[in-house]
Amino acid sequence: METFLIRALQLILSLSLLVIIHEGGHFFFARLFKIRVEKFYIFFDPWFSLFKYKPKNSDTEYGVGWLPLGGYCKISGMIDESMDTEQMKQPAQPWEFRSKPAWQRLLVMVGGVLMNFLLALFIYSMILFTWGDRYTALSDMTMGMKFNEHAQEIGFRDGDILKSADGKELTRFNMDMIRSIVEAREVTVLRQGEEKKILLPELSLLDVAKEDPMFVDVFYPNVVDSVLPDGGFAKVGIQKGDSLVAFNGKEMTSWNEFLDNMAELKAKAELDKKTSAAFTLVYSRAGVRDTVDVQTDDKFKVAVIGGLVDYKQRTLSYGFFESFPAGVALGVNTLKGYVNDMKYVFTKEGAKSVGGFATIGSIFPKVWDWQRFWEMTAFLSIILAFMNILPIPALDGGHVLFLLYEIIARRKPSDKFLEYAQMVGMFLLFGLLIWANFNDVLRFLF
Known part of the structure; x- marks a missing residue:
């Protein structure tokens, strides 16, 4: 029970921060262009809210909803998740979203994604500044690796020291190393002092990640x-x-x-x-x-x-200003890896692996660890940014798609079309949400 509460608290704290930053991005650009923001909410508030406050002489009501599925920023004069179509039937006002130039509306819509990505880069930078970059170099793992039966059928042998994948040097034992091996056609290893080249068949990262024992692991001596x-x-x-x-x-x-x-x-x-x-x-x-x-x-x-081995941990330390380019590089590499792995979601096994809140919560540590918490928050911020920019109606990317159409075609899609698109998008998103959490229930039961 204690483990559940610790993970739940980390998940709520992380998602709350990400929602505030994301919606804050929309809010910032809306106010920059003098667009009225009617509501700024953490979590959704159908029928009632847990807390709400509207400052004197302000157009914006701030609040906390009871349904923890995200948050929203209700902007005057646009069709969004509030589905306030009555407002759209009234004459357009100067302070409304629909009255502004397309480029301003475009910045308002990408503001959330932009802020989430910048937040991830900032967190990664501060992680490197505070804790440094600790890793074990493959070149220091002199006992080599342990390979499962599948890997040995391909040609790997216990004790092989990994050198390169398709000519690219392998330097660290981490997920990037496994991804590089899976995507390579040829891996070079050092075996009993001699370099050997292993030709790989087509592999799926999703299948390899599920193998037990692991496809490749640290070799621990039987002592x-x-x-x-x-x-x-x-x-x-x-x-x-x-x-x-x-x-x-x-x-x-x-x-x-x-x-x-x-x-x-x-x-x-x-x-x-x-x-x-x-x-x-x-x-x-x-x-x-x-x-x-x-x-x-x-x-x-x-x-x-x-099975103890004493491989030394290398640590790269960064000064405050040095941490920013390193954090940017880490964030961009994380985004590339996530985007690359998205192709597996559209497979049968990938669809089964999609998870909801329980799956997300499980990535947080069982005990409170600030470094791990911030690493997971930065990763979730990357995911939130990427998922929101997908060209799906009801997501920021859907609004961006229609705005780009308007800029190119020089005419707006009709309000009725946008309304229907929003409804379809919300239907798809809620369906995905139900499916993801249903998978969590199945994993718990079986």
Whole structure:
């Protein structure tokens, strides 16, 4: 319950900030061009609001709605989510959106997207300024990588050190590295001191990301680091420095495999409604092998720590002014990666992977971590900016599309057309929202 509350609080705080900044972008340009803003709301307020306040001598009512699906800025003289068509039947007024030149209306509509993107760049810059850029270089991972069965069928081998993908150097173990491998036709690795080239078939990042064990992971040696008293390993005499070489008759060369075998053992035992499990383990000490039968506790643990590697963490530190170009580069790279991955949404598996608020909330850490919080907020700001600029009616991008048509064709679409387009867009968006959250429910139940 505590984990749920921490994640929920982070999600609400993050989305509230993003909504304020997004709608603030619309508000800023509207007021810059002397367009009246009737309402500025965080969250939606059908039938009633949680809070509202209208300053004296102000045209704008500020408030907080009860439906946490975003927010809105009600601008006079335009067809938006408020569907205030009665206002559009009245003669146009100088302070209304529809009375302004197309270029001003265009800036009002892109204002939200612009502010979200700038916010992401600013957050990324401040993250780099505050915490620096910490990473483990692939060149420092001298034990190489651990590859699953699928990757080994392609040609990878445990211990391979990744060098390049389609001639582009691979430098860090992160999502960009995996994306580069998936999209490459040829990957170069260092294997036992020699460079080897591996030809790759066409892969899907979505499929690779779902594989368990992971397609590629850090290689952890199959060596015991410490044994806790009274645990399953201690009871059979296994000691620090012992190597684990076989699990229920299956050979092992890494700690990764031991953890995978333990997970399979637990899953099978739980399926059989057992509260613990036993397995046969072969270990090696000073070159001499021995076989023991190990019993787990009632949480399927054996009280052992192993597979430790001491890869040094590199940190790039940035001064205040240095952080801005680095933050811009990080933000642009994040946007490119997200846009590139959008193609998977339009596949059958991609549609199933779309998630709602539960999925978004799950990306936040289980404990409060400010660095992780700001990283996720910046990422969500990138997503919000990109999704809103898509040329879909009811989104900012839909309004931009019709304004560009007006600028090129030199005539406005009719109000009736805009009204119908808004209704269609809202229908599509609510359908997507229902589908995304329905997927969350299915994941929870099954």
